[in-house]
Amino acid sequence: MSLYCGIACRRKSSWCYRLLSTYVTKTRYLFELKEDDDACKKAQQTGTFYLFHSLAPLLQTSTNQYLAPRHSLSELERLLSKFGQDSQRLEDSVLIGCSEQHEAWFALDLASLQKLEMETELQGSFIEMRKALFQLNAKDASLLSMAQALLRWHDAHQFCSRSGQPTKKNMAGSKRVCPSSKIIYYPQMAPVVITLVSDGTRCLLARQSSFPRGMYSALAGFCDIGESLEEAVRREVAEEVGLEVDKLQYSASQHWPFPNSSLMIGCHATVKPGQTEIHVNLRELEAAAWFSCEEVATALRRKGPYSQQENGTFPFWVPPKLAIAHQLIKEWVEKQTCSSLPV
Ligand SMILES: [Zn+2]
Incomplete structure:
Protein backbone atom coordinates (compact mmCIF):
# COMPACT_ATOMS: atom_id res chain seq x y z
CA MET A 1 0.00 0.00 0.00
CA SER A 2 1.43 3.32 -1.02
CA LEU A 3 1.94 6.00 1.59
CA TYR A 4 -0.09 8.27 -0.66
CA CYS A 5 -3.13 6.23 0.25
CA GLY A 6 -4.01 8.60 3.09
CA ILE A 7 -4.53 11.41 0.65
CA ALA A 8 -5.84 9.55 -2.37
CA CYS A 9 -8.57 7.76 -0.41
CA ARG A 10 -9.62 10.65 1.77
CA ARG A 11 -13.36 10.27 1.13
CA LYS A 12 -13.48 6.57 2.11
CA SER A 13 -10.52 6.69 4.30
CA SER A 14 -10.91 4.95 7.64
CA TRP A 15 -9.68 1.47 6.67
CA CYS A 16 -6.67 2.66 4.75
CA TYR A 17 -5.70 5.34 7.29
CA ARG A 18 -5.40 2.49 9.78
CA LEU A 19 -2.39 1.22 7.84
CA LEU A 20 -0.49 4.42 8.57
CA SER A 21 0.90 5.57 11.90
CA THR A 22 -1.05 8.05 13.99
CA TYR A 23 1.59 10.70 13.34
CA VAL A 24 1.41 10.21 9.57
CA THR A 25 -2.40 10.31 9.44
CA LYS A 26 -2.45 13.46 11.56
CA THR A 27 0.13 15.09 9.34
CA ARG A 28 -1.73 14.11 6.18
CA TYR A 29 -5.02 15.36 7.64
CA LEU A 30 -3.48 18.75 8.51
CA PHE A 31 -1.92 18.96 5.05
CA GLU A 32 -5.35 18.41 3.52
CA LEU A 33 -6.87 21.16 5.66
CA LYS A 34 -4.11 23.56 4.64
CA GLU A 35 -4.64 22.86 0.95
CA ASP A 36 -8.43 22.66 0.81
CA ASP A 37 -10.45 25.64 2.12
CA ASP A 38 -13.73 23.70 2.07
CA ALA A 39 -12.26 20.84 4.10
CA CYS A 40 -10.83 23.34 6.56
CA LYS A 41 -14.15 25.13 6.93
CA LYS A 42 -15.82 21.78 7.56
CA ALA A 43 -13.18 20.95 10.19
CA GLN A 44 -14.14 24.12 12.05
CA GLN A 45 -17.57 22.61 12.69
CA THR A 46 -16.10 19.91 14.93
CA HIS A 157 1.24 40.77 6.28
CA GLN A 158 -2.12 42.28 5.44
CA PHE A 159 -0.68 43.98 2.34
CA CYS A 160 1.48 42.88 -0.56
CA SER A 161 5.01 44.24 -0.33
CA ARG A 162 5.20 44.64 -4.11
CA SER A 163 1.80 46.06 -5.14
CA GLY A 164 0.55 47.43 -1.81
CA GLN A 165 -2.78 45.67 -2.41
CA PRO A 166 -4.54 43.75 0.39
CA THR A 167 -3.50 40.08 0.63
CA LYS A 168 -5.97 37.31 1.35
CA LYS A 169 -5.35 34.42 3.73
CA ASN A 170 -6.39 30.87 2.92
CA MET A 171 -8.83 29.24 5.34
CA ALA A 172 -6.14 27.44 7.37
CA GLY A 173 -3.86 30.47 7.48
CA SER A 174 -0.91 28.57 6.02
CA LYS A 175 -0.38 31.29 3.38
CA ARG A 176 -1.57 34.65 2.04
CA VAL A 177 -2.01 35.51 -1.61
CA CYS A 178 -1.96 38.86 -3.37
CA PRO A 179 -4.81 38.68 -5.95
CA SER A 180 -3.20 41.52 -7.89
CA SER A 181 0.40 40.35 -8.33
CA LYS A 182 -0.33 36.64 -7.60
CA ILE A 183 2.50 36.49 -5.08
CA ILE A 184 2.06 33.79 -2.43
CA TYR A 185 3.40 34.68 1.02
CA TYR A 186 4.25 31.89 3.49
CA PRO A 187 4.78 32.42 7.23
CA GLN A 188 8.47 32.80 8.00
CA MET A 189 10.80 32.40 10.94
CA ALA A 190 14.20 34.02 11.39
CA PRO A 191 16.99 31.46 11.93
CA VAL A 192 19.08 32.15 15.04
CA VAL A 193 22.18 30.20 16.07
CA ILE A 194 22.58 29.65 19.79
CA THR A 195 25.98 28.25 20.68
CA LEU A 196 27.45 26.92 23.88
CA VAL A 197 31.20 27.45 23.58
CA SER A 198 33.59 25.29 25.57
CA ASP A 199 37.37 25.20 25.92
CA GLY A 200 37.25 21.53 26.90
CA THR A 201 36.85 22.05 30.65
CA ARG A 202 34.92 25.32 31.02
CA CYS A 203 31.97 26.79 29.17
CA LEU A 204 31.47 30.36 28.03
CA LEU A 205 28.30 32.19 29.02
CA ALA A 206 27.37 35.79 28.35
CA ARG A 207 24.73 38.35 29.20
CA GLN A 208 23.10 41.28 27.47
CA SER A 209 22.06 44.32 29.48
CA SER A 210 18.40 43.46 28.78
CA PHE A 211 18.68 40.09 30.62
CA PRO A 212 17.32 39.78 34.18
CA ARG A 213 20.13 40.51 36.67
CA GLY A 214 22.50 37.60 37.29
CA MET A 215 21.31 35.58 34.29
CA TYR A 216 23.90 34.34 31.79
CA SER A 217 23.17 32.36 28.65
CA ALA A 218 24.77 30.82 25.57
CA LEU A 219 25.83 33.11 22.70
CA ALA A 220 23.01 33.79 20.22
CA GLY A 221 22.64 35.72 17.00
CA PHE A 222 20.60 35.89 13.80
CA CYS A 223 21.98 34.10 10.75
CA ASP A 224 23.01 36.54 8.04
CA ILE A 225 21.48 36.10 4.63
CA GLY A 226 23.39 33.57 2.53
CA GLU A 227 25.18 31.99 5.50
CA SER A 228 25.29 28.31 6.38
CA LEU A 229 24.63 27.29 9.96
CA GLU A 230 28.35 26.58 10.45
CA GLU A 231 29.34 29.99 9.08
CA ALA A 232 26.82 31.75 11.31
CA VAL A 233 28.17 30.01 14.45
CA ARG A 234 31.79 30.84 13.60
CA ARG A 235 30.97 34.47 12.82
CA GLU A 236 28.82 35.01 15.93
CA VAL A 237 31.46 33.57 18.28
CA ALA A 238 34.20 35.66 16.64
CA GLU A 239 32.04 38.81 16.64
CA GLU A 240 30.79 38.55 20.21
CA VAL A 241 33.74 37.19 22.19
CA GLY A 242 36.71 37.25 19.78
CA LEU A 243 37.30 33.49 19.75
CA GLU A 244 37.73 31.10 16.83
CA VAL A 245 35.60 27.98 16.74
CA ASP A 246 37.45 24.74 16.08
CA LYS A 247 34.77 22.02 16.30
CA LEU A 248 31.04 22.39 16.02
CA GLN A 249 28.19 20.00 16.76
CA TYR A 250 24.46 20.51 16.20
CA SER A 251 22.28 19.62 19.20
CA ALA A 252 18.60 20.54 18.72
CA SER A 253 16.30 23.35 17.57
CA GLN A 254 13.31 25.16 18.98
CA HIS A 255 10.78 27.73 17.86
CA TRP A 256 10.99 30.84 20.01
CA PRO A 257 8.22 33.46 19.79
CA PHE A 258 10.30 36.47 20.97
CA PRO A 259 10.85 39.12 19.75
CA ASN A 260 8.99 37.90 16.66
CA SER A 261 9.37 34.33 15.51
CA SER A 262 12.77 32.68 15.54
CA LEU A 263 14.06 29.20 14.82
CA MET A 264 16.66 28.72 17.54
CA ILE A 265 19.33 26.30 16.31
CA GLY A 266 21.29 24.95 19.26
CA CYS A 267 24.96 23.99 18.83
CA HIS A 268 27.97 23.03 20.92
CA ALA A 269 31.31 24.49 19.86
CA THR A 270 34.86 24.15 21.11
CA VAL A 271 37.47 26.82 20.53
CA LYS A 272 40.91 26.29 19.02
CA PRO A 273 43.41 25.06 21.62
CA GLY A 274 45.14 27.90 23.45
CA GLN A 275 42.65 30.53 22.22
CA THR A 276 40.68 31.15 25.37
CA GLU A 277 41.12 34.87 26.03
CA ILE A 278 37.72 36.56 25.75
CA HIS A 279 37.39 39.93 23.99
CA VAL A 280 33.82 41.02 24.71
CA ASN A 281 32.07 43.02 21.98
CA LEU A 282 30.34 45.63 24.13
CA ARG A 283 28.00 46.61 21.29
CA GLU A 284 26.46 43.14 21.59
CA LEU A 285 27.09 42.00 25.15
CA GLU A 286 27.37 43.40 28.65
CA ALA A 287 29.69 40.63 29.87
CA ALA A 288 31.01 37.17 29.03
CA ALA A 289 33.07 34.75 31.10
CA TRP A 290 34.27 31.15 31.42
CA PHE A 291 32.48 29.07 34.05
CA SER A 292 33.47 25.77 35.63
CA CYS A 293 31.29 22.69 35.53
CA GLU A 294 30.49 23.03 39.27
CA GLU A 295 29.46 26.68 38.88
CA VAL A 296 27.21 25.90 35.93
CA ALA A 297 25.66 22.82 37.57
CA THR A 298 24.72 24.96 40.58
CA ALA A 299 23.30 27.70 38.33
CA LEU A 300 21.13 25.13 36.51
CA ARG A 301 19.35 24.36 39.77
CA ARG A 302 18.56 28.03 40.51
CA LYS A 303 15.28 29.55 39.40
CA GLY A 304 15.58 33.32 38.90
CA PRO A 305 15.00 36.16 38.67
CA TYR A 306 16.57 37.14 41.99
CA SER A 307 16.73 40.32 43.99
CA GLN A 308 20.02 41.85 45.00
CA GLN A 309 21.97 40.06 47.74
CA GLU A 310 23.35 41.79 50.83
CA ASN A 311 26.82 42.05 49.26
CA GLY A 312 25.32 43.94 46.31
CA THR A 313 25.60 41.07 43.79
CA PHE A 314 23.00 38.86 42.11
CA PRO A 315 23.13 35.03 42.15
CA PHE A 316 24.41 33.50 38.89
CA TRP A 317 21.64 31.61 37.12
CA VAL A 318 20.80 30.41 33.60
CA PRO A 319 17.58 30.43 31.47
CA PRO A 320 14.75 28.13 32.62
CA LYS A 321 14.13 24.57 31.39
CA LEU A 322 11.84 25.58 28.54
CA ALA A 323 14.62 27.53 26.80
CA ILE A 324 17.00 25.69 24.49
CA ALA A 325 19.93 27.47 26.21
CA HIS A 326 19.09 25.54 29.38
CA GLN A 327 19.14 22.25 27.47
CA LEU A 328 22.50 23.04 25.86
CA ILE A 329 24.03 23.93 29.22
CA LYS A 330 22.56 20.80 30.82
CA GLU A 331 23.92 18.59 28.01
CA TRP A 332 27.36 20.11 28.44
CA VAL A 333 27.38 19.57 32.24
CA GLU A 334 26.26 15.96 31.79
CA LYS A 335 29.27 15.29 29.56
CA GLN A 336 31.71 16.67 32.13
CA THR A 337 33.19 14.79 35.04
CA CYS A 338 32.37 17.27 37.80
CA SER A 339 30.59 15.83 40.82
CA SER A 340 27.70 18.30 40.95
CA LEU A 341 25.28 17.09 38.29
CA PRO A 342 22.11 18.96 37.32
CA VAL A 343 18.68 17.77 38.41
ZN1 LIG B 1 0.71 42.29 -4.89
Whole structure:
Protein backbone atom coordinates (compact mmCIF):
# COMPACT_ATOMS: atom_id res chain seq x y z
CA MET A 1 0.00 0.00 0.00
CA SER A 2 1.43 3.32 -1.02
CA LEU A 3 1.94 6.00 1.59
CA TYR A 4 -0.09 8.27 -0.66
CA CYS A 5 -3.13 6.23 0.25
CA GLY A 6 -4.01 8.60 3.09
CA ILE A 7 -4.53 11.41 0.65
CA ALA A 8 -5.84 9.55 -2.37
CA CYS A 9 -8.57 7.76 -0.41
CA ARG A 10 -9.62 10.65 1.77
CA ARG A 11 -13.36 10.27 1.13
CA LYS A 12 -13.48 6.57 2.11
CA SER A 13 -10.52 6.69 4.30
CA SER A 14 -10.91 4.95 7.64
CA TRP A 15 -9.68 1.47 6.67
CA CYS A 16 -6.67 2.66 4.75
CA TYR A 17 -5.70 5.34 7.29
CA ARG A 18 -5.40 2.49 9.78
CA LEU A 19 -2.39 1.22 7.84
CA LEU A 20 -0.49 4.42 8.57
CA SER A 21 0.90 5.57 11.90
CA THR A 22 -1.05 8.05 13.99
CA TYR A 23 1.59 10.70 13.34
CA VAL A 24 1.41 10.21 9.57
CA THR A 25 -2.40 10.31 9.44
CA LYS A 26 -2.45 13.46 11.56
CA THR A 27 0.13 15.09 9.34
CA ARG A 28 -1.73 14.11 6.18
CA TYR A 29 -5.02 15.36 7.64
CA LEU A 30 -3.48 18.75 8.51
CA PHE A 31 -1.92 18.96 5.05
CA GLU A 32 -5.35 18.41 3.52
CA LEU A 33 -6.87 21.16 5.66
CA LYS A 34 -4.11 23.56 4.64
CA GLU A 35 -4.64 22.86 0.95
CA ASP A 36 -8.43 22.66 0.81
CA ASP A 37 -10.45 25.64 2.12
CA ASP A 38 -13.73 23.70 2.07
CA ALA A 39 -12.26 20.84 4.10
CA CYS A 40 -10.83 23.34 6.56
CA LYS A 41 -14.15 25.13 6.93
CA LYS A 42 -15.82 21.78 7.56
CA ALA A 43 -13.18 20.95 10.19
CA GLN A 44 -14.14 24.12 12.05
CA GLN A 45 -17.57 22.61 12.69
CA THR A 46 -16.10 19.91 14.93
CA GLY A 47 -12.92 21.78 15.84
CA THR A 48 -11.99 23.81 18.91
CA PHE A 49 -10.51 27.27 19.23
CA TYR A 50 -7.78 28.84 21.40
CA LEU A 51 -8.58 32.50 21.94
CA PHE A 52 -6.20 35.46 21.98
CA HIS A 53 -6.63 39.17 22.55
CA SER A 54 -3.97 41.41 20.98
CA LEU A 55 -1.71 38.32 20.80
CA ALA A 56 -2.17 37.48 24.51
CA PRO A 57 -3.60 33.95 24.98
CA LEU A 58 -6.67 33.27 27.10
CA LEU A 59 -5.71 31.23 30.16
CA GLN A 60 -7.66 29.91 33.10
CA THR A 61 -6.24 29.07 36.49
CA SER A 62 -6.90 25.84 38.31
CA THR A 63 -5.14 24.94 41.58
CA ASN A 64 -2.32 27.43 40.96
CA GLN A 65 -1.76 26.12 37.45
CA TYR A 66 -2.44 27.88 34.18
CA LEU A 67 -4.53 26.02 31.60
CA ALA A 68 -5.20 27.00 27.99
CA PRO A 69 -8.93 26.36 27.33
CA ARG A 70 -10.35 25.56 23.90
CA HIS A 71 -13.84 26.58 22.84
CA SER A 72 -16.17 24.77 20.47
CA LEU A 73 -17.60 26.47 17.40
CA SER A 74 -21.03 26.82 19.00
CA GLU A 75 -19.54 28.41 22.13
CA LEU A 76 -17.58 30.79 19.97
CA GLU A 77 -20.57 31.73 17.82
CA ARG A 78 -22.55 32.48 20.96
CA LEU A 79 -19.68 34.65 22.25
CA LEU A 80 -19.33 36.52 18.96
CA SER A 81 -23.05 37.14 18.79
CA LYS A 82 -23.06 38.45 22.36
CA PHE A 83 -20.35 40.96 21.40
CA GLY A 84 -22.15 42.04 18.24
CA GLN A 85 -19.92 40.11 15.79
CA ASP A 86 -21.08 37.71 13.11
CA SER A 87 -19.57 34.30 12.42
CA GLN A 88 -17.66 35.76 9.44
CA ARG A 89 -15.06 36.61 12.07
CA LEU A 90 -14.16 32.91 12.23
CA GLU A 91 -12.42 33.32 8.88
CA ASP A 92 -9.64 35.12 10.74
CA SER A 93 -8.79 31.94 12.64
CA VAL A 94 -5.67 29.91 11.86
CA LEU A 95 -5.16 26.16 11.99
CA ILE A 96 -2.52 25.15 14.53
CA GLY A 97 -2.87 21.38 14.91
CA CYS A 98 -5.23 18.52 15.64
CA SER A 99 -5.83 15.74 18.15
CA GLU A 100 -5.20 12.08 17.39
CA GLN A 101 -8.95 11.81 16.72
CA HIS A 102 -8.60 14.59 14.12
CA GLU A 103 -10.33 17.30 16.12
CA ALA A 104 -8.83 20.34 14.42
CA TRP A 105 -7.43 23.10 16.66
CA PHE A 106 -7.60 26.73 15.63
CA ALA A 107 -6.49 30.04 17.13
CA LEU A 108 -8.40 33.29 16.83
CA ASP A 109 -7.45 36.79 17.97
CA LEU A 110 -10.39 38.88 19.13
CA ALA A 111 -8.45 42.12 19.55
CA SER A 112 -11.29 44.41 18.54
CA LEU A 113 -13.63 43.09 21.26
CA GLN A 114 -13.86 44.42 24.82
CA LYS A 115 -11.12 42.64 26.75
CA LEU A 116 -12.44 42.90 30.30
CA GLU A 117 -15.98 41.92 29.35
CA MET A 118 -14.67 38.93 27.44
CA GLU A 119 -12.48 37.83 30.36
CA THR A 120 -15.53 37.90 32.62
CA GLU A 121 -17.61 36.01 30.09
CA LEU A 122 -14.90 33.40 29.49
CA GLN A 123 -13.85 33.10 33.15
CA GLY A 124 -10.20 33.57 32.31
CA SER A 125 -7.55 36.18 31.59
CA PHE A 126 -5.60 37.18 28.51
CA ILE A 127 -2.02 36.81 29.75
CA GLU A 128 0.99 38.31 27.99
CA MET A 129 2.87 35.51 26.19
CA ARG A 130 6.21 36.17 27.89
CA LYS A 131 4.53 35.39 31.22
CA ALA A 132 2.19 32.66 29.93
CA LEU A 133 4.94 30.63 28.30
CA PHE A 134 6.69 29.81 31.54
CA GLN A 135 3.48 28.91 33.38
CA LEU A 136 2.07 26.38 30.92
CA ASN A 137 3.04 22.75 30.40
CA ALA A 138 5.53 22.18 27.58
CA LYS A 139 2.90 20.97 25.07
CA ASP A 140 0.56 23.94 25.54
CA ALA A 141 3.50 26.37 25.67
CA SER A 142 4.76 25.11 22.32
CA LEU A 143 1.29 25.13 20.71
CA LEU A 144 0.40 28.61 21.93
CA SER A 145 3.73 30.11 20.96
CA MET A 146 3.27 28.71 17.46
CA ALA A 147 -0.31 30.02 17.36
CA GLN A 148 0.78 33.47 18.47
CA ALA A 149 3.58 33.54 15.90
CA LEU A 150 1.14 32.67 13.13
CA LEU A 151 -1.46 35.22 14.26
CA ARG A 152 1.24 37.90 14.45
CA TRP A 153 2.53 37.02 10.99
CA HIS A 154 -0.97 37.41 9.49
CA ASP A 155 -1.47 40.71 11.28
CA ALA A 156 1.82 42.01 9.84
CA HIS A 157 1.24 40.77 6.28
CA GLN A 158 -2.12 42.28 5.44
CA PHE A 159 -0.68 43.98 2.34
CA CYS A 160 1.48 42.88 -0.56
CA SER A 161 5.01 44.24 -0.33
CA ARG A 162 5.20 44.64 -4.11
CA SER A 163 1.80 46.06 -5.14
CA GLY A 164 0.55 47.43 -1.81
CA GLN A 165 -2.78 45.67 -2.41
CA PRO A 166 -4.54 43.75 0.39
CA THR A 167 -3.50 40.08 0.63
CA LYS A 168 -5.97 37.31 1.35
CA LYS A 169 -5.35 34.42 3.73
CA ASN A 170 -6.39 30.87 2.92
CA MET A 171 -8.83 29.24 5.34
CA ALA A 172 -6.14 27.44 7.37
CA GLY A 173 -3.86 30.47 7.48
CA SER A 174 -0.91 28.57 6.02
CA LYS A 175 -0.38 31.29 3.38
CA ARG A 176 -1.57 34.65 2.04
CA VAL A 177 -2.01 35.51 -1.61
CA CYS A 178 -1.96 38.86 -3.37
CA PRO A 179 -4.81 38.68 -5.95
CA SER A 180 -3.20 41.52 -7.89
CA SER A 181 0.40 40.35 -8.33
CA LYS A 182 -0.33 36.64 -7.60
CA ILE A 183 2.50 36.49 -5.08
CA ILE A 184 2.06 33.79 -2.43
CA TYR A 185 3.40 34.68 1.02
CA TYR A 186 4.25 31.89 3.49
CA PRO A 187 4.78 32.42 7.23
CA GLN A 188 8.47 32.80 8.00
CA MET A 189 10.80 32.40 10.94
CA ALA A 190 14.20 34.02 11.39
CA PRO A 191 16.99 31.46 11.93
CA VAL A 192 19.08 32.15 15.04
CA VAL A 193 22.18 30.20 16.07
CA ILE A 194 22.58 29.65 19.79
CA THR A 195 25.98 28.25 20.68
CA LEU A 196 27.45 26.92 23.88
CA VAL A 197 31.20 27.45 23.58
CA SER A 198 33.59 25.29 25.57
CA ASP A 199 37.37 25.20 25.92
CA GLY A 200 37.25 21.53 26.90
CA THR A 201 36.85 22.05 30.65
CA ARG A 202 34.92 25.32 31.02
CA CYS A 203 31.97 26.79 29.17
CA LEU A 204 31.47 30.36 28.03
CA LEU A 205 28.30 32.19 29.02
CA ALA A 206 27.37 35.79 28.35
CA ARG A 207 24.73 38.35 29.20
CA GLN A 208 23.10 41.28 27.47
CA SER A 209 22.06 44.32 29.48
CA SER A 210 18.40 43.46 28.78
CA PHE A 211 18.68 40.09 30.62
CA PRO A 212 17.32 39.78 34.18
CA ARG A 213 20.13 40.51 36.67
CA GLY A 214 22.50 37.60 37.29
CA MET A 215 21.31 35.58 34.29
CA TYR A 216 23.90 34.34 31.79
CA SER A 217 23.17 32.36 28.65
CA ALA A 218 24.77 30.82 25.57
CA LEU A 219 25.83 33.11 22.70
CA ALA A 220 23.01 33.79 20.22
CA GLY A 221 22.64 35.72 17.00
CA PHE A 222 20.60 35.89 13.80
CA CYS A 223 21.98 34.10 10.75
CA ASP A 224 23.01 36.54 8.04
CA ILE A 225 21.48 36.10 4.63
CA GLY A 226 23.39 33.57 2.53
CA GLU A 227 25.18 31.99 5.50
CA SER A 228 25.29 28.31 6.38
CA LEU A 229 24.63 27.29 9.96
CA GLU A 230 28.35 26.58 10.45
CA GLU A 231 29.34 29.99 9.08
CA ALA A 232 26.82 31.75 11.31
CA VAL A 233 28.17 30.01 14.45
CA ARG A 234 31.79 30.84 13.60
CA ARG A 235 30.97 34.47 12.82
CA GLU A 236 28.82 35.01 15.93
CA VAL A 237 31.46 33.57 18.28
CA ALA A 238 34.20 35.66 16.64
CA GLU A 239 32.04 38.81 16.64
CA GLU A 240 30.79 38.55 20.21
CA VAL A 241 33.74 37.19 22.19
CA GLY A 242 36.71 37.25 19.78
CA LEU A 243 37.30 33.49 19.75
CA GLU A 244 37.73 31.10 16.83
CA VAL A 245 35.60 27.98 16.74
CA ASP A 246 37.45 24.74 16.08
CA LYS A 247 34.77 22.02 16.30
CA LEU A 248 31.04 22.39 16.02
CA GLN A 249 28.19 20.00 16.76
CA TYR A 250 24.46 20.51 16.20
CA SER A 251 22.28 19.62 19.20
CA ALA A 252 18.60 20.54 18.72
CA SER A 253 16.30 23.35 17.57
CA GLN A 254 13.31 25.16 18.98
CA HIS A 255 10.78 27.73 17.86
CA TRP A 256 10.99 30.84 20.01
CA PRO A 257 8.22 33.46 19.79
CA PHE A 258 10.30 36.47 20.97
CA PRO A 259 10.85 39.12 19.75
CA ASN A 260 8.99 37.90 16.66
CA SER A 261 9.37 34.33 15.51
CA SER A 262 12.77 32.68 15.54
CA LEU A 263 14.06 29.20 14.82
CA MET A 264 16.66 28.72 17.54
CA ILE A 265 19.33 26.30 16.31
CA GLY A 266 21.29 24.95 19.26
CA CYS A 267 24.96 23.99 18.83
CA HIS A 268 27.97 23.03 20.92
CA ALA A 269 31.31 24.49 19.86
CA THR A 270 34.86 24.15 21.11
CA VAL A 271 37.47 26.82 20.53
CA LYS A 272 40.91 26.29 19.02
CA PRO A 273 43.41 25.06 21.62
CA GLY A 274 45.14 27.90 23.45
CA GLN A 275 42.65 30.53 22.22
CA THR A 276 40.68 31.15 25.37
CA GLU A 277 41.12 34.87 26.03
CA ILE A 278 37.72 36.56 25.75
CA HIS A 279 37.39 39.93 23.99
CA VAL A 280 33.82 41.02 24.71
CA ASN A 281 32.07 43.02 21.98
CA LEU A 282 30.34 45.63 24.13
CA ARG A 283 28.00 46.61 21.29
CA GLU A 284 26.46 43.14 21.59
CA LEU A 285 27.09 42.00 25.15
CA GLU A 286 27.37 43.40 28.65
CA ALA A 287 29.69 40.63 29.87
CA ALA A 288 31.01 37.17 29.03
CA ALA A 289 33.07 34.75 31.10
CA TRP A 290 34.27 31.15 31.42
CA PHE A 291 32.48 29.07 34.05
CA SER A 292 33.47 25.77 35.63
CA CYS A 293 31.29 22.69 35.53
CA GLU A 294 30.49 23.03 39.27
CA GLU A 295 29.46 26.68 38.88
CA VAL A 296 27.21 25.90 35.93
CA ALA A 297 25.66 22.82 37.57
CA THR A 298 24.72 24.96 40.58
CA ALA A 299 23.30 27.70 38.33
CA LEU A 300 21.13 25.13 36.51
CA ARG A 301 19.35 24.36 39.77
CA ARG A 302 18.56 28.03 40.51
CA LYS A 303 15.28 29.55 39.40
CA GLY A 304 15.58 33.32 38.90
CA PRO A 305 15.00 36.16 38.67
CA TYR A 306 16.57 37.14 41.99
CA SER A 307 16.73 40.32 43.99
CA GLN A 308 20.02 41.85 45.00
CA GLN A 309 21.97 40.06 47.74
CA GLU A 310 23.35 41.79 50.83
CA ASN A 311 26.82 42.05 49.26
CA GLY A 312 25.32 43.94 46.31
CA THR A 313 25.60 41.07 43.79
CA PHE A 314 23.00 38.86 42.11
CA PRO A 315 23.13 35.03 42.15
CA PHE A 316 24.41 33.50 38.89
CA TRP A 317 21.64 31.61 37.12
CA VAL A 318 20.80 30.41 33.60
CA PRO A 319 17.58 30.43 31.47
CA PRO A 320 14.75 28.13 32.62
CA LYS A 321 14.13 24.57 31.39
CA LEU A 322 11.84 25.58 28.54
CA ALA A 323 14.62 27.53 26.80
CA ILE A 324 17.00 25.69 24.49
CA ALA A 325 19.93 27.47 26.21
CA HIS A 326 19.09 25.54 29.38
CA GLN A 327 19.14 22.25 27.47
CA LEU A 328 22.50 23.04 25.86
CA ILE A 329 24.03 23.93 29.22
CA LYS A 330 22.56 20.80 30.82
CA GLU A 331 23.92 18.59 28.01
CA TRP A 332 27.36 20.11 28.44
CA VAL A 333 27.38 19.57 32.24
CA GLU A 334 26.26 15.96 31.79
CA LYS A 335 29.27 15.29 29.56
CA GLN A 336 31.71 16.67 32.13
CA THR A 337 33.19 14.79 35.04
CA CYS A 338 32.37 17.27 37.80
CA SER A 339 30.59 15.83 40.82
CA SER A 340 27.70 18.30 40.95
CA LEU A 341 25.28 17.09 38.29
CA PRO A 342 22.11 18.96 37.32
CA VAL A 343 18.68 17.77 38.41
ZN1 LIG B 1 0.71 42.29 -4.89
